[in-house]
Amino acid sequence: MTAEIHHLSAAERLVAHRGWARRYPENTLSSVRGALEAGARAVEIDVQLTRDLVPFLFHDRTLARLCGVPGSMAERTSAEIARLFASETARLGPRFAAEPLASLDSFVELLGDWPGVLAFVELKRVSLEAFGRERVLEAVLPRLAPLTGRAALISFDLEVLQLARSRSLWPLGPVFDAWGLAERAAASELGSEFVFCDLDGLGAARTIDLPGSEVIVYEVAEAEMARQLFARGASRVETFDIGPMLAQLAAEERPKGA
Numbered sequence: 001m002t003a004e005i006h007h008l009s010a011a012e013r014l015v016a017h018r019g020w021a022r023r024y025p026e027n028t029l030s031s032v033r034g035a036l037e038a039g040a041r042a043v044e045i046d047v048q049l050t051r052d053l054v055p056f057l058f059h060d061r062t063l064a065r066l067c068g069v070p071g072s073m074a075e076r077t078s079a080e081i082a083r084l085f086a087s088e089t090a091r092l093g094p095r096f097a098a099e100p101l102a103s104l105d106s107f108v109e110l111l112g113d114w115p116g117v118l119a120f121v122e123l124k125r126v127s128l129e130a131f132g133r134e135r136v137l138e139a140v141l142p143r144l145a146p147l148t149g150r151a152a153l154i155s156f157d158l159e160v161l162q163l164a165r166s167r168s169l170w171p172l173g174p175v176f177d178a179w180g181l182a183e184r185a186a187a188s189e190l191g192s193e194f195v196f197c198d199l200d201g202l203g204a205a206r207t208i209d210l211p212g213s214e215v216i217v218y219e220v221a222e223a224e225m226a227r228q229l230f231a232r233g234a235s236r237v238e239t240f241d242i243g244p245m246l247a248q249l250a251a252e253e254r255p256k257g258a
Contacts, residue, residue: 009249009250010226010227010230010249010250010252011039011246011249011250012041012042013226013230013235013236013237014040014041014042014226014236014237014238014239014242014245014246014249015040015042015043015044015120015216015218015236015237015238015239016032016035016036016040016042016043016044016238016239016242017044017218017219017238017239017240017242018031018044018045018046018059018240019031019032019033019034019035019043019045019242020032020034020035020038020040020240020241020242020243021240021241022240022241022242022243023241023243024092024096024099025066025086025087025088025092025096025099026059026066026086026088026240027045027046027057027058027059027086027102028057028086028096028099028100028101028102029100029102029106029107029110030096030099032045032102032107032110032111033110034243035242035243036114036117038242038243038246038247039242039246039250040117040242040246041116041117041118042117042118042119042120042236043117043118043119043120044119044120044122044154044218044238045057045107045119045120045121045122046058046059046122046124047104047121047122047123047124047127047140048073048074048124048126048127049073049074049127049130049131049135049136049139050073050074050076050077050078050080050081051074051075051076051077052077052078053131053135053139054078054081054103054139055103055104055105055139055140055143056073056078056081056101056102056103056104057101057102057103057104057107058073058101058124059124061126063076063084065088065090066086066087066088066101067084067085067086067087067101068087068089069084072126072130073126073127074126074127074130074131078103081101082100082101082103084100084101085097085098085099085100085101086099086100086101086102087099104121104140104143104144105143107119108143108144108146108147111147111150112146116150117150118150118151118152119147119150119151119152120151120152120154120173120194120216121140121144121151121152121153121154122154122155122175123136123137123140123153123154123155123157123160124155125155125156125157128155128157128160133157133159133160133163134163136160137160137163137164137167140153141164141167141168141170144170151170151171152170152171152172152173152193152194153170153171153172153173154172154173154174154175154194154196155173155174155175156174156175156176158174158186158190161173161174161190161192162190165190165191171192171193171194172190172191172192172193172194173192173193173194173195173196173216174186174187174190174192174195174196175196175197176195176196176197176198176201177197177198177201178197178198178201178202178203179197179201179202179203179205179208184210187210187213188210188212188213191212192213193213193214194213194214194215194216194235195210195213195214195215195216196215196216196217196218196238197215197216197217197218198217198218198219199217199218199219199220199225199229202217205232206232207232207233208229208232208233208234209232209233209234210233214235214236215233215234215235216234216235216236216237216238217229217234217236217237217238218237218238218239219238219239219240220237220238220239220245221239221240221241223245223248223249223252225237226239226245226249227249
């Protein structure tokens, strides 16, 4: 864990997972903006490429859950994707019926108005499989340039992170399903600044500190669990419900009577 983490408040150690995904359609500008307005100081988003290699914020392998249409991001052009809506009507009803899918360019522009916010940009395996690691990096890295110094590339795919390390100085963060020795060794060899691990994959690990890297645990839904993870060595935690989590942890840190 880096020394700077010890000086962060508990609230600052939360990462808005796909923005405020509990309240808004995930990975949209509304979701990210809502998280920022609630006080988030770090956000995580997922990135995939369209057929014409334009990066958009999107998590799933298919468009069905968010957009209600068949097929994948990679099968459609950026013009076609721009005409779709990330409404998540099955979960959120008609409230966000006109919510557009967010391009990476629009996300970068939004964060330009929020200096000091850290962005974790996950390169999704579905795009790496469809287009190859080189083309994904060529499409994403130039667009992230305005966020230099406050963005990190993360992925389940260690090879794309190794390739990114060889050609840039972007901070990196491998993402793992489980807290295994082989995975931690791979992260150490990469020299990654961050390591992400699934909460359900921590197993019986008593400490989750990793020298040289900040450990970030996802998906955490309760403030009490966040406190326990901090005590075990986690640097930060990711949550879909950033607003209530921030409010609860901030309230607990205030002096009594304040």
